[in-house]
Amino acid sequence: MIKRTAIALLVLGTMSSCVSKKIYNDLENKYTDLKKENRSLADENEDLHKANAEFNEENKALKDQLEKLKADKDKLTADCTATANNLKTLQESYAALEKNSNDALQTNMTKNRELLAQLEAKEKAMAAEQDRLNKMRDELASSSKRLSELENMIAAKDASMKKLKETLSKALNAFEGKGLTVEQKNGKVYVSMENKLLFQTGSWAVGTEGRKAVVEVGKVLANNPDITVLIEGHTDNDKIFGAIGGGIENNWDLSTKRATAIVNILSENAGIQKKNLTAAGRGEFAPIMSNDTPEGKAKNRRIEIILTPKLDEISKMLNDF
Template sequence: MIKRIVLGMIMLTLLSSCVSKKIYNDLENKYTDLKKENRLIADENDELHKANAEFDSVNKALMAELDMVKADRAKLQADCTATSNNLKALQDSYAALERNSNDALENNMAKNRELLTQLDSKEKSLAAEQDRLNKLNAELASNTKRLNELESMIAAKDAAMKKLKDTLSKALNAFEGKGLTVEQKNGKVYVSMENKLLFQTGSWAVGSEGRRAVVEVGKVLAQNPDITVLIEGHTDNDKILGNIGGGIESNWDLSTKRATAIVNILAENAGIKKQNLTAAGRGEFAPILSNDSPEGKAKNRRIEIILTPKLDEISKMLNEF
Protein backbone atom coordinates (compact mmCIF):
# COMPACT_ATOMS: atom_id res chain seq x y z
CA MET A 1 0.00 0.00 0.00
CA ILE A 2 2.80 2.44 0.98
CA LYS A 3 4.69 1.59 -2.24
CA ARG A 4 1.59 2.44 -4.30
CA ILE A 5 1.20 5.79 -2.54
CA VAL A 6 4.89 6.63 -3.11
CA LEU A 7 4.63 5.57 -6.77
CA GLY A 8 1.56 7.73 -7.19
CA MET A 9 3.34 10.74 -5.73
CA ILE A 10 6.28 10.20 -8.06
CA MET A 11 3.99 9.95 -11.09
CA LEU A 12 2.20 13.17 -10.04
CA THR A 13 5.56 14.92 -9.72
CA LEU A 14 6.65 13.68 -13.16
CA LEU A 15 3.35 14.68 -14.74
CA SER A 16 3.54 18.15 -13.21
CA SER A 17 7.12 18.79 -14.27
CA CYS A 18 7.87 20.52 -17.54
CA VAL A 19 11.02 20.31 -19.66
CA SER A 20 12.15 23.80 -20.72
CA LYS A 21 12.55 24.69 -24.37
CA LYS A 22 16.32 25.10 -23.91
CA ILE A 23 16.70 21.60 -22.47
CA TYR A 24 14.56 20.18 -25.25
CA ASN A 25 16.63 21.98 -27.88
CA ASP A 26 19.85 20.75 -26.26
CA LEU A 27 18.54 17.21 -26.32
CA GLU A 28 17.42 17.61 -29.89
CA ASN A 29 20.88 18.92 -30.89
CA LYS A 30 22.54 16.05 -29.05
CA TYR A 31 20.24 13.65 -30.84
CA THR A 32 21.19 15.16 -34.22
CA ASP A 33 24.92 14.84 -33.38
CA LEU A 34 24.44 11.26 -32.27
CA LYS A 35 22.52 10.46 -35.44
CA LYS A 36 25.38 11.92 -37.52
CA GLU A 37 27.91 9.89 -35.54
CA ASN A 38 25.84 6.76 -36.07
CA ARG A 39 25.70 7.49 -39.80
CA LEU A 40 29.51 8.03 -39.87
CA ILE A 41 30.05 4.66 -38.16
CA ALA A 42 27.75 2.98 -40.72
CA ASP A 43 29.60 4.77 -43.56
CA GLU A 44 32.94 3.63 -42.12
CA ASN A 45 31.72 0.04 -41.99
CA ASP A 46 30.51 0.35 -45.65
CA GLU A 47 33.91 1.79 -46.66
CA LEU A 48 35.68 -1.16 -44.98
CA HIS A 49 33.53 -3.64 -46.92
CA LYS A 50 34.10 -1.64 -50.11
CA ALA A 51 37.88 -1.53 -49.55
CA ASN A 52 37.93 -5.30 -48.95
CA ALA A 53 35.98 -5.84 -52.21
CA GLU A 54 38.41 -3.54 -54.08
CA PHE A 55 41.35 -5.51 -52.73
CA ASP A 56 39.78 -8.78 -53.95
CA SER A 57 39.30 -7.17 -57.37
CA VAL A 58 42.96 -5.98 -57.49
CA ASN A 59 44.19 -9.40 -56.38
CA LYS A 60 42.14 -11.13 -59.12
CA ALA A 61 43.50 -8.67 -61.71
CA LEU A 62 47.09 -9.38 -60.60
CA MET A 63 46.48 -13.12 -60.87
CA ALA A 64 45.03 -12.68 -64.38
CA GLU A 65 48.00 -10.53 -65.42
CA LEU A 66 50.38 -13.10 -63.95
CA ASP A 67 48.75 -15.84 -66.04
CA MET A 68 49.11 -13.67 -69.17
CA VAL A 69 52.79 -13.04 -68.45
CA LYS A 70 53.39 -16.76 -67.96
CA ALA A 71 51.68 -17.46 -71.28
CA ASP A 72 53.79 -14.80 -73.03
CA ARG A 73 56.92 -16.22 -71.44
CA ALA A 74 56.06 -19.72 -72.66
CA LYS A 75 55.48 -18.38 -76.16
CA LEU A 76 58.82 -16.54 -76.10
CA GLN A 77 60.56 -19.70 -74.93
CA ALA A 78 58.95 -21.65 -77.77
CA ASP A 79 59.97 -18.96 -80.27
CA CYS A 80 63.51 -18.99 -78.91
CA THR A 81 63.71 -22.78 -79.24
CA ALA A 82 62.37 -22.64 -82.80
CA THR A 83 64.83 -19.90 -83.70
CA SER A 84 67.71 -21.89 -82.23
CA ASN A 85 66.68 -24.93 -84.30
CA ASN A 86 66.47 -22.79 -87.43
CA LEU A 87 69.89 -21.37 -86.66
CA LYS A 88 71.37 -24.84 -86.37
CA ALA A 89 69.81 -25.87 -89.68
CA LEU A 90 71.17 -22.76 -91.34
CA GLN A 91 74.60 -23.35 -89.87
CA ASP A 92 74.58 -26.87 -91.34
CA SER A 93 73.46 -25.45 -94.66
CA TYR A 94 76.18 -22.84 -94.41
CA ALA A 95 78.85 -25.50 -93.99
CA ALA A 96 77.62 -27.33 -97.11
CA LEU A 97 77.29 -24.22 -99.21
CA GLU A 98 80.72 -23.02 -98.15
CA ARG A 99 82.19 -25.92 -100.02
CA ASN A 100 80.29 -25.18 -103.21
CA SER A 101 79.88 -21.46 -103.66
CA ASN A 102 81.32 -18.31 -102.18
CA ASP A 103 78.20 -16.42 -103.28
CA ALA A 104 75.96 -18.90 -101.47
CA LEU A 105 78.27 -18.59 -98.49
CA GLU A 106 77.80 -14.83 -98.37
CA ASN A 107 74.02 -15.21 -98.61
CA ASN A 108 73.92 -17.74 -95.80
CA MET A 109 76.18 -15.58 -93.66
CA ALA A 110 73.77 -12.68 -94.09
CA LYS A 111 70.87 -14.91 -93.11
CA ASN A 112 72.85 -16.17 -90.13
CA ARG A 113 73.57 -12.64 -89.02
CA GLU A 114 69.88 -11.79 -89.30
CA LEU A 115 68.92 -14.88 -87.31
CA LEU A 116 71.52 -14.10 -84.67
CA THR A 117 70.11 -10.59 -84.38
CA GLN A 118 66.60 -12.02 -84.04
CA LEU A 119 67.79 -14.53 -81.46
CA ASP A 120 69.49 -11.81 -79.44
CA SER A 121 66.30 -9.71 -79.55
CA LYS A 122 64.19 -12.68 -78.42
CA GLU A 123 66.58 -13.41 -75.57
CA LYS A 124 66.41 -9.79 -74.41
CA SER A 125 62.62 -9.84 -74.58
CA LEU A 126 62.54 -13.08 -72.65
CA ALA A 127 64.84 -11.62 -69.98
CA ALA A 128 62.64 -8.52 -69.69
CA GLU A 129 59.50 -10.66 -69.33
CA GLN A 130 61.25 -12.81 -66.74
CA ASP A 131 62.15 -9.70 -64.75
CA ARG A 132 58.55 -8.47 -64.98
CA LEU A 133 57.30 -11.87 -63.91
CA ASN A 134 59.62 -11.84 -60.89
CA LYS A 135 58.33 -8.40 -59.87
CA LEU A 136 54.72 -9.54 -60.21
CA ASN A 137 55.46 -12.64 -58.14
CA ALA A 138 57.06 -10.48 -55.44
CA GLU A 139 54.08 -8.09 -55.41
CA LEU A 140 51.64 -11.00 -55.29
CA ALA A 141 53.55 -12.57 -52.38
CA SER A 142 53.52 -9.26 -50.50
CA ASN A 143 49.78 -8.77 -51.06
CA THR A 144 49.08 -12.36 -50.06
CA LYS A 145 51.01 -11.88 -46.83
CA ARG A 146 49.08 -8.71 -45.98
CA LEU A 147 45.80 -10.41 -46.89
CA ASN A 148 46.61 -13.27 -44.54
CA GLU A 149 47.45 -10.77 -41.79
CA LEU A 150 44.19 -8.94 -42.43
CA GLU A 151 42.19 -12.18 -42.34
CA SER A 152 43.92 -13.14 -39.09
CA MET A 153 43.05 -9.77 -37.54
CA ILE A 154 39.42 -10.08 -38.65
CA ALA A 155 39.26 -13.65 -37.32
CA ALA A 156 40.71 -12.48 -34.00
CA LYS A 157 38.12 -9.69 -33.80
CA ASP A 158 35.32 -12.19 -34.54
CA ALA A 159 36.65 -14.59 -31.90
CA ALA A 160 36.85 -11.76 -29.36
CA MET A 161 33.28 -10.70 -30.13
CA LYS A 162 32.08 -14.31 -29.81
CA LYS A 163 33.77 -14.52 -26.42
CA LEU A 164 32.12 -11.23 -25.45
CA LYS A 165 28.75 -12.56 -26.58
CA ASP A 166 29.19 -15.78 -24.58
CA THR A 167 30.28 -13.79 -21.50
CA LEU A 168 27.22 -11.54 -21.77
CA SER A 169 24.88 -14.50 -22.28
CA LYS A 170 26.24 -16.11 -19.14
CA ALA A 171 26.07 -12.88 -17.12
CA LEU A 172 22.46 -12.23 -18.23
CA ASN A 173 21.26 -15.81 -17.90
CA ALA A 174 18.99 -14.81 -14.99
CA PHE A 175 16.96 -12.59 -17.35
CA GLU A 176 16.31 -15.31 -19.96
CA GLY A 177 12.64 -15.34 -20.94
CA LYS A 178 12.11 -11.79 -19.64
CA GLY A 179 12.50 -9.98 -22.94
CA LEU A 180 16.32 -10.00 -23.11
CA THR A 181 18.33 -11.54 -25.94
CA VAL A 182 22.03 -11.57 -26.87
CA GLU A 183 23.19 -12.33 -30.41
CA GLN A 184 26.22 -11.83 -32.66
CA LYS A 185 25.85 -10.68 -36.26
CA ASN A 186 27.76 -8.58 -38.80
CA GLY A 187 30.84 -8.59 -36.56
CA LYS A 188 28.94 -6.96 -33.67
CA VAL A 189 27.16 -8.12 -30.52
CA TYR A 190 23.56 -7.00 -29.93
CA VAL A 191 21.94 -6.99 -26.48
CA SER A 192 18.20 -6.37 -26.91
CA MET A 193 15.93 -5.60 -23.95
CA GLU A 194 12.17 -5.25 -24.33
CA ASN A 195 10.52 -2.36 -22.52
CA LYS A 196 8.61 -4.73 -20.26
CA LEU A 197 11.95 -5.42 -18.55
CA LEU A 198 12.99 -1.76 -18.34
CA PHE A 199 10.25 0.87 -18.42
CA GLN A 200 6.66 1.63 -17.56
CA THR A 201 4.42 3.00 -20.34
CA GLY A 202 5.44 6.52 -21.33
CA SER A 203 8.30 6.57 -18.81
CA TRP A 204 12.07 6.59 -19.20
CA ALA A 205 12.76 5.68 -15.58
CA VAL A 206 14.42 2.24 -15.46
CA GLY A 207 12.81 -0.28 -13.11
CA SER A 208 14.78 -2.20 -10.49
CA GLU A 209 14.99 -5.47 -12.44
CA GLY A 210 15.92 -3.67 -15.65
CA ARG A 211 18.61 -1.75 -13.78
CA ARG A 212 20.11 -5.03 -12.55
CA ALA A 213 20.29 -6.29 -16.14
CA VAL A 214 21.99 -3.08 -17.35
CA VAL A 215 24.45 -3.20 -14.44
CA GLU A 216 25.40 -6.76 -15.41
CA VAL A 217 26.05 -5.57 -18.96
CA GLY A 218 28.21 -2.78 -17.53
CA LYS A 219 30.32 -5.25 -15.57
CA VAL A 220 31.18 -7.11 -18.78
CA LEU A 221 31.88 -3.88 -20.68
CA ALA A 222 34.24 -2.72 -17.94
CA GLN A 223 36.38 -5.78 -18.74
CA ASN A 224 36.41 -4.86 -22.45
CA PRO A 225 37.51 -1.19 -22.54
CA ASP A 226 38.14 -1.11 -26.30
CA ILE A 227 34.53 -1.86 -27.26
CA THR A 228 32.42 0.94 -28.73
CA VAL A 229 28.91 0.95 -27.24
CA LEU A 230 25.85 2.35 -29.04
CA ILE A 231 22.59 2.37 -27.08
CA GLU A 232 19.51 2.73 -29.31
CA GLY A 233 16.00 3.43 -28.05
CA HIS A 234 13.05 2.10 -30.10
CA THR A 235 9.28 2.56 -29.80
CA ASP A 236 6.15 1.27 -31.50
CA ASN A 237 4.13 3.55 -33.78
CA ASP A 238 1.60 4.65 -31.18
CA LYS A 239 1.54 8.43 -31.10
CA ILE A 240 2.36 10.36 -27.92
CA LEU A 241 -0.84 11.97 -26.68
CA GLY A 242 -1.22 14.56 -23.96
CA ASN A 243 1.45 15.21 -21.36
CA ILE A 244 2.66 11.60 -20.90
CA GLY A 245 5.74 11.19 -18.74
CA GLY A 246 6.16 14.88 -18.02
CA GLY A 247 6.36 16.59 -21.39
CA ILE A 248 7.38 13.93 -23.96
CA GLU A 249 6.50 15.34 -27.37
CA SER A 250 7.16 12.41 -29.70
CA ASN A 251 8.44 8.85 -30.00
CA TRP A 252 11.79 10.34 -31.03
CA ASP A 253 11.91 12.20 -27.74
CA LEU A 254 10.86 9.17 -25.69
CA SER A 255 13.30 6.77 -27.37
CA THR A 256 16.17 9.23 -26.90
CA LYS A 257 15.39 9.73 -23.21
CA ARG A 258 15.23 5.97 -22.68
CA ALA A 259 18.56 5.41 -24.46
CA THR A 260 20.12 8.19 -22.37
CA ALA A 261 18.77 6.60 -19.18
CA ILE A 262 20.60 3.36 -20.05
CA VAL A 263 23.80 5.30 -20.82
CA ASN A 264 23.60 6.98 -17.42
CA ILE A 265 23.38 3.62 -15.65
CA LEU A 266 26.35 2.24 -17.61
CA ALA A 267 28.32 5.42 -16.88
CA GLU A 268 28.01 4.69 -13.16
CA ASN A 269 30.58 1.91 -13.69
CA ALA A 270 33.98 3.57 -13.32
CA GLY A 271 35.62 0.87 -15.45
CA ILE A 272 33.71 1.90 -18.60
CA LYS A 273 35.27 4.58 -20.80
CA LYS A 274 32.62 7.28 -21.14
CA GLN A 275 33.93 8.28 -24.57
CA ASN A 276 32.93 4.83 -25.84
CA LEU A 277 29.23 5.37 -24.95
CA THR A 278 26.69 6.80 -27.41
CA ALA A 279 22.93 7.19 -26.94
CA ALA A 280 20.57 7.36 -29.92
CA GLY A 281 16.80 7.49 -30.31
CA ARG A 282 15.35 5.69 -33.34
CA GLY A 283 11.70 6.28 -32.46
CA GLU A 284 9.30 4.05 -34.38
CA PHE A 285 11.38 3.90 -37.54
CA ALA A 286 13.40 0.70 -37.04
CA PRO A 287 10.79 -1.96 -36.13
CA ILE A 288 11.71 -5.63 -36.04
CA LEU A 289 8.09 -6.79 -36.40
CA SER A 290 4.87 -5.34 -37.78
CA ASN A 291 3.05 -2.91 -35.50
CA ASP A 292 -0.28 -4.40 -36.59
CA SER A 293 -0.48 -6.65 -33.52
CA PRO A 294 0.06 -6.11 -29.78
CA GLU A 295 2.80 -8.75 -29.86
CA GLY A 296 4.62 -6.93 -32.66
CA LYS A 297 4.38 -3.61 -30.84
CA ALA A 298 5.75 -5.19 -27.66
CA LYS A 299 8.79 -6.50 -29.56
CA ASN A 300 9.38 -3.12 -31.20
CA ARG A 301 9.41 -1.29 -27.85
CA ARG A 302 13.00 -2.07 -26.89
CA ILE A 303 16.51 -0.92 -26.08
CA GLU A 304 19.36 -2.29 -28.21
CA ILE A 305 22.93 -2.15 -26.90
CA ILE A 306 25.21 -2.56 -29.92
CA LEU A 307 28.82 -3.49 -29.18
CA THR A 308 31.39 -2.85 -31.91
CA PRO A 309 35.12 -3.67 -31.83
CA LYS A 310 37.70 -0.99 -32.63
CA LEU A 311 38.63 -1.31 -36.33
CA ASP A 312 41.51 1.19 -36.49
CA GLU A 313 44.20 -1.41 -37.25
CA ILE A 314 42.09 -3.12 -39.92
CA SER A 315 41.27 0.23 -41.56
CA LYS A 316 44.97 1.18 -41.62
CA MET A 317 45.91 -2.12 -43.27
CA LEU A 318 43.17 -1.78 -45.89
CA ASN A 319 44.47 1.72 -46.76
CA GLU A 320 47.91 0.24 -47.43
CA PHE A 321 46.63 -1.90 -50.32
Protein backbone atom coordinates in the same frame (compact mmCIF):
# COMPACT_ATOMS: atom_id res chain seq x y z
CA MET B 1 118.80 -41.49 -172.20
CA ILE B 2 119.20 -45.29 -172.75
CA LYS B 3 117.90 -44.86 -176.25
CA ARG B 4 120.56 -42.29 -176.97
CA THR B 5 123.23 -44.64 -175.62
CA ALA B 6 122.06 -47.45 -177.91
CA ILE B 7 122.18 -45.19 -180.93
CA ALA B 8 125.67 -44.13 -180.00
CA LEU B 9 126.79 -47.73 -179.71
CA LEU B 10 125.28 -48.55 -183.09
CA VAL B 11 127.15 -45.69 -184.61
CA LEU B 12 130.29 -46.91 -182.95
CA GLY B 13 129.71 -50.40 -184.28
CA THR B 14 129.40 -49.19 -187.81
CA MET B 15 132.40 -47.08 -187.43
CA SER B 16 134.63 -49.67 -185.73
CA SER B 17 135.98 -50.77 -188.92
CA CYS B 18 137.25 -47.39 -189.68
CA VAL B 19 138.02 -46.33 -186.02
CA SER B 20 141.16 -47.19 -184.16
CA LYS B 21 141.29 -49.78 -181.42
CA LYS B 22 142.06 -47.19 -178.86
CA ILE B 23 139.06 -45.13 -179.67
CA TYR B 24 136.96 -48.23 -179.59
CA ASN B 25 138.22 -49.16 -176.18
CA ASP B 26 137.59 -45.68 -174.94
CA LEU B 27 134.10 -45.80 -176.28
CA GLU B 28 133.52 -49.19 -174.80
CA ASN B 29 134.75 -47.99 -171.43
CA LYS B 30 132.47 -45.01 -171.65
CA TYR B 31 129.65 -47.30 -172.56
CA THR B 32 130.35 -49.43 -169.53
CA ASP B 33 130.48 -46.35 -167.40
CA LEU B 34 127.26 -45.14 -168.96
CA LYS B 35 125.59 -48.48 -168.23
CA LYS B 36 126.70 -48.24 -164.65
CA GLU B 37 125.46 -44.72 -164.48
CA ASN B 38 122.24 -45.80 -166.12
CA ARG B 39 121.73 -48.58 -163.60
CA SER B 40 122.54 -46.19 -160.83
CA LEU B 41 120.08 -43.71 -162.27
CA ALA B 42 117.51 -46.48 -162.69
CA ASP B 43 117.99 -47.49 -159.04
CA GLU B 44 117.79 -43.90 -158.01
CA ASN B 45 114.71 -43.46 -160.16
CA GLU B 46 113.12 -46.52 -158.56
CA ASP B 47 114.03 -45.18 -155.14
CA LEU B 48 112.49 -41.88 -156.16
CA HIS B 49 109.35 -43.71 -157.37
CA LYS B 50 109.18 -45.50 -154.02
CA ALA B 51 109.82 -42.28 -152.19
CA ASN B 52 107.22 -40.55 -154.34
CA ALA B 53 104.73 -43.37 -153.63
CA GLU B 54 105.46 -43.09 -149.93
CA PHE B 55 105.21 -39.34 -150.18
CA ASN B 56 101.89 -39.66 -151.99
CA GLU B 57 100.63 -42.04 -149.31
CA GLU B 58 101.93 -39.77 -146.59
CA ASN B 59 100.48 -36.76 -148.40
CA LYS B 60 97.14 -38.59 -148.69
CA ALA B 61 97.28 -39.46 -144.98
CA LEU B 62 98.15 -35.86 -144.19
CA LYS B 63 95.28 -34.68 -146.38
CA ASP B 64 92.96 -37.12 -144.62
CA GLN B 65 94.30 -35.95 -141.30
CA LEU B 66 93.92 -32.35 -142.44
CA GLU B 67 90.31 -33.02 -143.43
CA LYS B 68 89.73 -34.69 -140.09
CA LEU B 69 91.38 -31.78 -138.33
CA LYS B 70 89.21 -29.36 -140.32
CA ALA B 71 86.13 -31.39 -139.36
CA ASP B 72 87.31 -31.43 -135.75
CA LYS B 73 87.98 -27.71 -135.96
CA ASP B 74 84.52 -27.07 -137.41
CA LYS B 75 83.00 -29.21 -134.67
CA LEU B 76 85.11 -27.46 -132.04
CA THR B 77 84.14 -24.11 -133.53
CA ALA B 78 80.47 -25.09 -133.41
CA ASP B 79 80.89 -26.42 -129.89
CA CYS B 80 82.74 -23.28 -128.89
CA THR B 81 79.99 -21.13 -130.38
CA ALA B 82 77.33 -23.19 -128.60
CA THR B 83 79.33 -23.06 -125.40
CA ALA B 84 79.76 -19.29 -125.78
CA ASN B 85 76.02 -18.94 -126.34
CA ASN B 86 75.34 -21.14 -123.33
CA LEU B 87 77.83 -19.14 -121.31
CA LYS B 88 76.14 -15.91 -122.35
CA THR B 89 72.75 -17.36 -121.43
CA LEU B 90 74.13 -18.56 -118.11
CA GLN B 91 75.71 -15.16 -117.47
CA GLU B 92 72.43 -13.43 -118.26
CA SER B 93 70.58 -15.93 -116.05
CA TYR B 94 73.15 -15.47 -113.31
CA ALA B 95 72.90 -11.70 -113.60
CA ALA B 96 69.10 -11.91 -113.38
CA LEU B 97 69.35 -14.40 -110.54
CA GLU B 98 71.93 -12.26 -108.78
CA LYS B 99 69.69 -9.21 -109.18
CA ASN B 100 66.69 -11.15 -107.92
CA SER B 101 68.80 -12.62 -105.12
CA ASN B 102 70.06 -9.18 -104.17
CA ASP B 103 66.51 -7.82 -104.23
CA ALA B 104 65.26 -10.81 -102.23
CA LEU B 105 68.23 -10.53 -99.89
CA GLN B 106 67.56 -6.83 -99.39
CA THR B 107 63.88 -7.56 -98.79
CA ASN B 108 64.73 -10.35 -96.37
CA MET B 109 67.25 -8.14 -94.60
CA THR B 110 64.62 -5.43 -94.24
CA LYS B 111 62.10 -7.96 -92.94
CA ASN B 112 64.73 -9.42 -90.63
CA ARG B 113 65.52 -5.95 -89.26
CA GLU B 114 61.81 -5.36 -88.73
CA LEU B 115 61.45 -8.76 -87.06
CA LEU B 116 64.49 -8.08 -84.89
CA ALA B 117 63.04 -4.72 -83.91
CA GLN B 118 59.71 -6.38 -83.10
CA LEU B 119 61.53 -9.13 -81.20
CA GLU B 120 63.53 -6.56 -79.26
CA ALA B 121 60.35 -4.64 -78.46
CA LYS B 122 58.65 -7.86 -77.35
CA GLU B 123 61.67 -8.80 -75.26
CA LYS B 124 61.55 -5.39 -73.59
CA ALA B 125 57.80 -5.76 -73.11
CA MET B 126 58.33 -9.26 -71.71
CA ALA B 127 61.06 -7.98 -69.42
CA ALA B 128 58.78 -5.19 -68.24
CA GLU B 129 55.95 -7.69 -67.83
CA GLN B 130 58.28 -10.01 -65.94
CA ASP B 131 59.28 -7.13 -63.68
CA ARG B 132 55.61 -6.31 -63.20
CA LEU B 133 54.86 -9.98 -62.46
CA ASN B 134 57.78 -10.15 -60.03
CA LYS B 135 56.52 -7.02 -58.36
CA MET B 136 52.99 -8.42 -58.28
CA ARG B 137 54.34 -11.69 -56.89
CA ASP B 138 56.18 -9.82 -54.16
CA GLU B 139 53.11 -7.71 -53.49
CA LEU B 140 50.97 -10.85 -53.49
CA ALA B 141 53.32 -12.52 -51.05
CA SER B 142 53.22 -9.42 -48.87
CA SER B 143 49.45 -9.19 -49.27
CA SER B 144 49.10 -12.89 -48.47
CA LYS B 145 51.14 -12.35 -45.35
CA ARG B 146 49.05 -9.32 -44.37
CA LEU B 147 45.88 -11.24 -45.27
CA SER B 148 46.97 -14.09 -43.05
CA GLU B 149 47.66 -11.60 -40.28
CA LEU B 150 44.31 -9.97 -40.95
CA GLU B 151 42.52 -13.33 -40.86
CA ASN B 152 44.28 -14.13 -37.61
CA MET B 153 43.26 -10.77 -36.18
CA ILE B 154 39.66 -11.24 -37.35
CA ALA B 155 39.64 -14.76 -35.98
CA ALA B 156 41.00 -13.41 -32.70
CA LYS B 157 38.34 -10.70 -32.69
CA ASP B 158 35.63 -13.29 -33.44
CA ALA B 159 36.93 -15.50 -30.67
CA SER B 160 37.02 -12.49 -28.35
CA MET B 161 33.46 -11.53 -29.30
CA LYS B 162 32.30 -15.13 -28.88
CA LYS B 163 33.82 -15.16 -25.40
CA LEU B 164 32.18 -11.80 -24.70
CA LYS B 165 28.81 -13.15 -25.82
CA GLU B 166 29.22 -16.19 -23.60
CA THR B 167 30.22 -13.98 -20.65
CA LEU B 168 27.22 -11.71 -21.18
CA SER B 169 24.86 -14.65 -21.55
CA LYS B 170 26.14 -16.06 -18.26
CA ALA B 171 25.95 -12.69 -16.51
CA LEU B 172 22.40 -12.07 -17.76
CA ASN B 173 21.16 -15.60 -17.26
CA ALA B 174 18.82 -14.39 -14.52
CA PHE B 175 16.93 -12.29 -17.05
CA GLU B 176 16.30 -15.10 -19.50
CA GLY B 177 12.63 -15.14 -20.54
CA LYS B 178 12.14 -11.54 -19.38
CA GLY B 179 12.55 -9.92 -22.78
CA LEU B 180 16.38 -10.00 -22.92
CA THR B 181 18.37 -11.79 -25.60
CA VAL B 182 22.09 -12.00 -26.41
CA GLU B 183 23.31 -12.99 -29.87
CA GLN B 184 26.40 -12.71 -32.01
CA LYS B 185 26.17 -11.76 -35.68
CA ASN B 186 28.24 -9.88 -38.25
CA GLY B 187 31.20 -9.85 -35.88
CA LYS B 188 29.24 -7.99 -33.21
CA VAL B 189 27.35 -8.90 -30.05
CA TYR B 190 23.78 -7.65 -29.72
CA VAL B 191 22.10 -7.36 -26.31
CA SER B 192 18.43 -6.68 -26.94
CA MET B 193 16.10 -5.61 -24.08
CA GLU B 194 12.39 -5.18 -24.59
CA ASN B 195 10.68 -2.17 -23.03
CA LYS B 196 8.71 -4.39 -20.66
CA LEU B 197 12.02 -5.05 -18.87
CA LEU B 198 13.17 -1.43 -18.87
CA PHE B 199 10.49 1.24 -19.22
CA GLN B 200 6.89 2.06 -18.45
CA THR B 201 4.75 3.25 -21.37
CA GLY B 202 5.82 6.70 -22.52
CA SER B 203 8.64 6.83 -19.93
CA TRP B 204 12.39 6.84 -20.31
CA ALA B 205 13.07 6.12 -16.63
CA VAL B 206 14.61 2.67 -16.22
CA GLY B 207 12.82 0.34 -13.81
CA THR B 208 14.48 -1.58 -10.99
CA GLU B 209 14.67 -4.93 -12.80
CA GLY B 210 15.90 -3.32 -16.00
CA ARG B 211 18.54 -1.35 -14.13
CA LYS B 212 19.90 -4.57 -12.65
CA ALA B 213 20.27 -6.01 -16.18
CA VAL B 214 22.05 -2.87 -17.45
CA VAL B 215 24.40 -2.89 -14.44
CA GLU B 216 25.34 -6.51 -15.20
CA VAL B 217 26.10 -5.51 -18.78
CA GLY B 218 28.26 -2.67 -17.42
CA LYS B 219 30.27 -5.06 -15.28
CA VAL B 220 31.16 -7.13 -18.34
CA LEU B 221 32.01 -4.03 -20.41
CA ALA B 222 34.29 -2.74 -17.66
CA ASN B 223 36.41 -5.84 -18.18
CA ASN B 224 36.50 -5.27 -21.98
CA PRO B 225 37.79 -1.70 -22.51
CA ASP B 226 38.47 -2.30 -26.23
CA ILE B 227 34.77 -2.65 -27.04
CA THR B 228 32.79 0.23 -28.50
CA VAL B 229 29.19 0.41 -27.30
CA LEU B 230 26.29 1.74 -29.34
CA ILE B 231 22.96 1.98 -27.51
CA GLU B 232 20.01 2.28 -29.87
CA GLY B 233 16.49 3.15 -28.75
CA HIS B 234 13.59 1.77 -30.82
CA THR B 235 9.83 2.36 -30.65
CA ASP B 236 6.70 1.12 -32.34
CA ASN B 237 4.87 3.34 -34.81
CA ASP B 238 2.25 4.65 -32.40
CA LYS B 239 2.13 8.43 -32.57
CA ILE B 240 2.72 10.49 -29.47
CA PHE B 241 0.05 13.10 -28.77
CA GLY B 242 0.39 15.80 -26.19
CA ALA B 243 3.05 16.14 -23.57
CA ILE B 244 4.30 13.05 -21.72
CA GLY B 245 6.38 13.55 -18.62
CA GLY B 246 8.96 16.22 -19.36
CA GLY B 247 7.55 16.64 -22.81
CA ILE B 248 8.30 14.26 -25.72
CA GLU B 249 7.78 15.49 -29.24
CA ASN B 250 7.85 12.18 -31.14
CA ASN B 251 9.14 8.60 -31.20
CA TRP B 252 12.59 9.77 -32.22
CA ASP B 253 12.78 11.94 -29.17
CA LEU B 254 11.50 9.13 -26.93
CA SER B 255 13.91 6.54 -28.39
CA THR B 256 16.85 8.93 -27.96
CA LYS B 257 15.97 9.71 -24.32
CA ARG B 258 15.66 5.98 -23.54
CA ALA B 259 19.05 5.25 -25.19
CA THR B 260 20.59 8.12 -23.23
CA ALA B 261 19.11 6.72 -19.97
CA ILE B 262 20.93 3.41 -20.62
CA VAL B 263 24.17 5.30 -21.35
CA ASN B 264 23.83 7.15 -18.02
CA ILE B 265 23.49 3.89 -16.07
CA LEU B 266 26.53 2.37 -17.86
CA SER B 267 28.52 5.56 -17.17
CA GLU B 268 28.09 5.00 -13.43
CA ASN B 269 30.60 2.15 -13.75
CA ALA B 270 34.02 3.78 -13.40
CA GLY B 271 35.63 0.93 -15.36
CA ILE B 272 33.79 1.87 -18.54
CA GLN B 273 35.41 4.51 -20.75
CA LYS B 274 32.71 7.03 -21.61
CA LYS B 275 34.37 7.71 -24.99
CA ASN B 276 33.35 4.20 -26.03
CA LEU B 277 29.63 4.93 -25.40
CA THR B 278 27.23 6.28 -28.04
CA ALA B 279 23.47 6.85 -27.70
CA ALA B 280 21.24 6.85 -30.77
CA GLY B 281 17.49 7.12 -31.28
CA ARG B 282 16.06 5.17 -34.21
CA GLY B 283 12.36 5.82 -33.50
CA GLU B 284 10.00 3.49 -35.33
CA PHE B 285 12.17 3.29 -38.44
CA ALA B 286 14.08 0.02 -37.71
CA PRO B 287 11.38 -2.48 -36.69
CA ILE B 288 12.17 -6.18 -36.33
CA MET B 289 8.52 -7.24 -36.63
CA SER B 290 5.32 -5.89 -38.12
CA ASN B 291 3.57 -3.14 -36.15
CA ASP B 292 0.19 -4.53 -37.18
CA THR B 293 -0.12 -6.69 -34.05
CA PRO B 294 0.34 -5.94 -30.35
CA GLU B 295 2.99 -8.66 -30.15
CA GLY B 296 4.91 -7.11 -33.03
CA LYS B 297 4.76 -3.66 -31.47
CA ALA B 298 5.99 -5.06 -28.15
CA LYS B 299 9.05 -6.59 -29.91
CA ASN B 300 9.79 -3.33 -31.73
CA ARG B 301 9.81 -1.32 -28.45
CA ARG B 302 13.32 -2.19 -27.34
CA ILE B 303 16.84 -1.11 -26.47
CA GLU B 304 19.71 -2.68 -28.41
CA ILE B 305 23.20 -2.56 -26.97
CA ILE B 306 25.53 -3.23 -29.91
CA LEU B 307 29.04 -4.22 -28.88
CA THR B 308 31.70 -3.83 -31.56
CA PRO B 309 35.40 -4.67 -31.23
CA LYS B 310 37.75 -1.84 -32.04
CA LEU B 311 38.87 -2.40 -35.59
CA ASP B 312 41.53 0.31 -35.90
CA GLU B 313 44.32 -2.17 -36.61
CA ILE B 314 42.12 -4.13 -39.01
CA SER B 315 41.02 -0.94 -40.80
CA LYS B 316 44.62 0.22 -41.12
CA MET B 317 45.63 -3.15 -42.52
CA LEU B 318 42.71 -3.07 -44.98
CA ASN B 319 43.77 0.39 -46.14
CA ASP B 320 47.27 -0.95 -46.78
CA PHE B 321 45.96 -3.50 -49.30
